Amino acid sequence: MTMTSTSPLAASGLSAATLRRIEALAIPVGALMASALVFSVFLLALGKSPLEFYGLIWTGGFGSSFSVQNTLQRAAPLILTGLAFAIPARIGLTLIGAEGALVLGGFSAAAVAIPLVTGGVTAVIGLPLMAVAAMLTGAVWIGLVGWLRHYRGVNETIASLLMSYIAIATMNFFVEGPLRDPASANKPSTMPIGELYRVGPIPGTTVNWGLAAGLVLAVVLHILMTRTTFGFAARMTGGNVRAAQAQGLPVGMLVVGCCAIAGACAGLAGFFEVAAVHGQANASLVAGYGFTGILVAFLARQNALAIVPVAILFGALAASGGLIQRRMEMPDATILVLQGIIFVVLLTSETLYGRIAFLQPRRSGDRT
Amino acid sequence: MTGADLYIVLLAMIGGAIRVSTPFMFVALGECLTEKSGRINLGHEGNLVLGAMVAYAVSFMTGSPWLGVLAAGGAGLVLGAMHGWICALPRVNDIAVGIAFMSFGTGLAFFFGKSFIQPSAPGLEAIGLGDWTGNSAIAQALQVNPLFLVGIALAVFLSWALANTRWGLILRMTGDSAASARAMGVNIDLVRLLATAVGGLLAGIGGAFLSLYYPGSWNEGLSSGQGLMAVALVIFARWDPIRCVWAALLFGAAGALGPSLQSIGISQGYYFFNAAPYILTLFIMIASARSKSAASDAPGELSIVK
Numbered sequence: 048m049t050m051t052s053t054s055p056l057a058a059s060g061l062s063a064a065t066l067r068r069i070e071a072l073a074i075p076v077g078a079l080m081a082s083a084l085v086f087s088v089f090l091l092a093l094g095k096s097p098l099e100f101y102g103l104i105w106t107g108g109f110g111s112s113f114s115v116q117n118t119l120q121r122a123a124p125l126i127l128t129g130l131a132f133a134i135p136a137r138i139g140l141t142l143i144g145a146e147g148a149l150v151l152g153g154f155s156a157a158a159v160a161i162p163l164v165t166g167g168v169t170a171v172i173g174l175p176l177m178a179v180a181a182m183l184t185g186a187v188w189i190g191l192v193g194w195l196r197h198y199r200g201v202n203e204t205i206a207s208l209l210m211s212y213i214a215i216a217t218m219n220f221f222v223e224g225p226l227r228d229p230a231s232a233n234k235p236s237t238m239p240i241g242e243l244y245r246v247g248p249i250p251g252t253t254v255n256w257g258l259a260a261g262l263v264l265a266v267v268l269h270i271l272m273t274r275t276t277f278g279f280a281a282r283m284t285g286g287n288v289r290a291a292q293a294q295g296l297p298v299g300m301l302v303v304g305c306c307a308i309a310g311a312c313a314g315l316a317g318f319f320e321v322a323a324v325h326g327q328a329n330a331s332l333v334a335g336y337g338f339t340g341i342l343v344a345f346l347a348r349q350n351a352l353a354i355v356p357v358a359i360l361f362g363a364l365a366a367s368g369g370l371i372q373r374r375m376e377m378p379d380a381t382i383l384v385l386q387g388i389i390f391v392v393l394l395t396s397e398t399l400y401g402r403i404a405f406l407q408p409r410r411s412g413d414r415t
Numbered sequence: 416m417t418g419a420d421l422y423i424v425l426l427a428m429i430g431g432a433i434r435v436s437t438p439f440m441f442v443a444l445g446e447c448l449t450e451k452s453g454r455i456n457l458g459h460e461g462n463l464v465l466g467a468m469v470a471y472a473v474s475f476m477t478g479s480p481w482l483g484v485l486a487a488g489g490a491g492l493v494l495g496a497m498h499g500w501i502c503a504l505p506r507v508n509d510i511a512v513g514i515a516f517m518s519f520g521t522g523l524a525f526f527f528g529k530s531f532i533q534p535s536a537p538g539l540e541a542i543g544l545g546d547w548t549g550n551s552a553i554a555q556a557l558q559v560n561p562l563f564l565v566g567i568a569l570a571v572f573l574s575w576a577l578a579n580t581r582w583g584l585i586l587r588m589t590g591d592s593a594a595s596a597r598a599m600g601v602n603i604d605l606v607r608l609l610a611t612a613v614g615g616l617l618a619g620i621g622g623a624f625l626s627l628y629y630p631g632s633w634n635e636g637l638s639s640g641q642g643l644m645a646v647a648l649v650i651f652a653r654w655d656p657i658r659c660v661w662a663a664l665l666f667g668a669a670g671a672l673g674p675s676l677q678s679i680g681i682s683q684g685y686y687f688f689n690a691a692p693y694i695l696t697l698f699i700m701i702a703s704a705r706s707k708s709a710a711s712d713a714p715g716e717l718s719i720v721k
Contacts, residue, residue, distance in 0.1 A: 210693075378526055390518050391515045398506050
């Protein structure tokens with residue numbers, strides 16, 4: 048049996064793990080480029096210039112220090128909602144309810160703030176309380192989905208999206224009713240949290256602390272999922288539930304735990320939306336971050352660290368939306384179309400894993 | 416609440432059930448067909464919204480709402496066929512692709528629908544089934560849209576065709592055991608592609624109902640999860656087209672709860688009653704998830720019940 052390599056990459060002596068990493072980077076990047084191409088055709092069909100479009104995304108997303116900060120500002124909630132999809136995905140769950148956890152988390156933060164503000168509690172105590180309330184609400188909300196999944200066999204994808212609608216209705220109920228600030232005439236909102244409770248920007252920037260929280264959580268959760276027994280057990284459960292159960296792993300606890308972590312991430316995003324951006328809870332919380340987060344996580348291949356750059360990319364898309372609307376006279380839904388195309392192309396590209404010849408490690412039985 | 420009030424609420428709910436249930440019915444029948452072939456399409460929310468937009472735009476431009484319905488079906492067919500084609504590739508997850516199509520369909524609809532938010536397009540005419548009673552409340556509750564009747568006829572036809580035709584047998588076999596279908600020489604990818612495409616077509620028509628009849632205009636908040644609730648509804652209906660109709664009516668009645676209570680002056684908790692259909696769906700899912708009958712009726716190849 049003669050052992051000849053089938054590819055130059057394999058011949059260069061790269062290990063199987065390295066090749067797998069290259070593959071995991073090359074396929075999503077390729078999918079992104081293919082989507083850009085498909086979208087260019089779409090633009091050309093409408094008589095718009097793709098070059099101008101991508102140029103504007105660059106200008107609007109990264110062109111100046113203002114636009115970079117705008118991008119980062121929008122990336123922060125996407126990191127958190129991306130994590131909210133990625134962590135349960137590692138244990139084999141497809142949860143698409145981060146939007147609801149974000150909304151309800153933000154609402155809880157605003158609701159907890161009402162007695163704190165009127166009671167004159169200092170921000171040093173008040174803000175952590177608000178953040179904890181937001182994270183707890185999110186954790187319980189999504190944790191419930193995990194519980195239903197594991198102990199009642201309810202499909203988590205549909206359940207989480209239904210819970211999302213229930214969450215939004217719950218917030219609307221309180222915001223339009225019992226907790227409505229009489230001063231908010233046109234847009235029903237809770238009482239403003241006031242300047243004292245506002246989370247300011249990171250010094251020297253206009254970006255709020257949500258970005259820092261997102262970065263820290265991405266690193267912490269990456270370590271949790273890759274370097275700890277919890278993460279190992281969770282990934283093993285995601286690989287094969289039966290095998291994990293046979294090994295005596297507490298599968299139910301792991302499932303609910305991962306879901307609770309996801310909910311806490313989304314809830315924290317809601318806290319920053321309230322405490323740093325809107326200053327109160329209202330319909331502005333329903334901004335679609337939860338849904339874009341799903342795409343971010345898919346593109347990052349559920350890797351917590353990879354979520355950061357991907358979230359920044361989508362933050363840039365969102366940041367340049369206004370510029371594209373004005374300069375190219377295209378509706379704001381243009382970005383939604385682009386995101387939809389990326390989503391479809393990306394999931395189609397899943398079929399390429401293990402099928403691109405020069406990215407496959409040489410197997411011992413290969414012959415020519 | 417007095418007896419008269421109760422009467423008004425009940426009548427409003429029956430009327431609401433008839434009005435609101437049609438899109439549920441179409442999406443559920445389409446999804447039922449798709450799931451019978453062993454695949455799930457979670458993207459019907461996208462089909463529904465795109466169908467609504469296309470129907471409204473075509474009706475506005477041509478003046479014919481029925482052309483709009485046709486175009487909506489066409490748009491749904493294209494989305495469904497794309498879903499079916501992509502899912503036939505190896506290693507592709509049908510649930511994830513469904514989420515992608517949810518976002519793709521709504522994105523396209525919002526993009527092309529911007530210019531159709533203002534103008535008003537001709538809608539579908541209703542048939543007054545209750546006009547002979549001479550009672551205006553009953554007559555109003557029994558204003559039935561032709562699509563509602565088409566949906567019921569379709570459910571009866573599907574139920575018959577699945578049980579009694581060669582095509583129905585092939586479809587059910589593909590859904591229950593891909594291996595045996597392959598052994599019989601059936602091209603399972605083709606069967607699933609067709610089932611998903613036709614399912615998409617029906618969901619698109621369901622969308623046309625939203626924009627052309629009730630609520631009867633196009634805007635971006637037109638559908639809030641009806642496409643997805645219909646998927647849950649199929650599980651509840653245990654993959655039976657006739658039961659899909661009953662389930663759709665039940666969902667329609669739940670959706671009409673908020674507005675009908677408002678009609679007798681109970682507006683307290685309006686937003687909460689708006690959540691009723693979602694809560695109902697969730698409870699139904701919880702109740703039917705572990706039941707033995709649901710498990711035995713499910714197509715064997717379906718990923719969500721495995």
